[in-house]
Amino acid sequence: MNRLTAHMRNFAQDETGAATAEYAIATMAAVGFAGLLVAILKGDAVRGLLTNVITGALGMAG
DSSP states (O other), rough: HHHHHHHHHHHHHOOTTTHHHHHHHHHHHHEEEEEEEEHHHHHHHHHHHHHHHHHHHHHHHH
């Protein structure tokens, strides 16, 4: 029984690949967020709003 307990303890403390898994999760979250932004920015209302903001900014600059 001690051998099994020692093996389980070592297995639970082994963090090999933990950083890689965290990077993978963060990358997937970033990709999902980027996809959401693309979907939102393709909308006509947002496109019109951005056009107005850019036109206004260029009008103030020139």
